[in-house]
Amino acid sequence: GENVEQHPSTLSVQEGDSAVIKCTYSDSASNYFPWYKQELGKRPQLIIDIRSNVGEKKDQRIAVTLNKTAKHFSLHITETQPEDSAVYFCAATLNDMRFGAGTRLTVKP
Amino acid sequence: EAGVVQSPRYKIIEKKQPVAFWCNPISGHNTLYWYLQNLGQGPELLIRYENEEAVDDSQLPKDRFSAERLKGVDSTLKIQPAELGDSAVYLCASSLAGALNEQFFGPGTRLTVL
Numbered sequence: 140g141e142n143v144e145q146h147p148s149t150l151s152v153q154e155g156d157s158a159v160i161k162c163t164y165s166d167s168a169s170n171y172f173p174w175y176k177q178e179l180g181k182r183p184q185l186i187i188d189i190r191s192n193v194g195e196k197k198d199q200r201i202a203v204t205l206n207k208t209a210k211h212f213s214l215h216i217t218e219t220q221p222e223d224s225a226v227y228f229c230a231a232t233l234n235d236m237r238f239g240a241g242t243r244l245t246v247k248p
Numbered sequence: 249e250a251g252v253v254q255s256p257r258y259k260i261i262e263k264k265q266p267v268a269f270w271c272n273p274i275s276g277h278n279t280l281y282w283y284l285q286n287l288g289q290g291p292e293l294l295i296r297y298e299n300e301e302a303v304d305d306s307q308l309p310k311d312r313f314s315a316e317r318l319k320g321v322d323s324t325l326k327i328q329p330a331e332l333g334d335s336a337v338y339l340c341a342s343s344l345a346g347a348l349n350e351q352f353f354g355p356g357t358r359l360t361v362l
Binding site: 143145170171173175181182183184185188190228230232233234235236237238239240241 | 291292293
């Protein structure tokens with residue numbers, strides 16, 4: 140089955156700086172890669188996703204890049220704000236969605 | 249539009265007791281998922297339904313866990329008997345047909361087994 144690894148497990152940045160979270164996956168047939176944000180005690184919510192026929196996707200301050208050859212994808216958050224503080228999960232989908240272990244992002248004001 | 253609804257939100261039971269969780273997906277979503285989320289970890293799939301059919305239950309511990317989605321709408325996940333290691337958040341999610349669509353999560357049920 141699919142195996143997803145996510146790094147780093149924790150990330151602390153100053154407000155206004157950029158944050159990058161990286162994930163690798165094992166099955167080259169995976170073709171849908173969403174990113175979810177989960178605030179403490181809340182449900183995971185989709186923030187951006189990318190499909191295997193696209194290399195990059197951007198939505199305001201958030202962007203995701205996908206390298207199918209290397210089987211890795213990354214989340215980029217620019218101009219970080221304190222409200223970006225949360226746990227972020229990547230996932231790779233073949234028949235089902237497999238999640239990474241999460242990255243706890245802290246944005247210091 | 250109402251989101252995915254789960255109940256109860258919290259449940260505390262003693263080990264060896266049974267427990268059940270209920271989920272009502274977003275209207276029109278044929279696919280329903282049950283996940284287990286341990287503290288500090290990502291969600292782990294337990295079972296996926298396409299309408300009333302369980303199409304992937306390979307990660308469901310069938311000796312003590314069972315699930316049903318009789319009319320292809322809401323679903324129930326049961327544990328009998330519960331063990332200490334079952335303490336976790338149980339998340340339900342739904343999506344349009346198939347696994348390649350955005351999944352919408354419910355608020356989860358936090359289970360504590362004493």
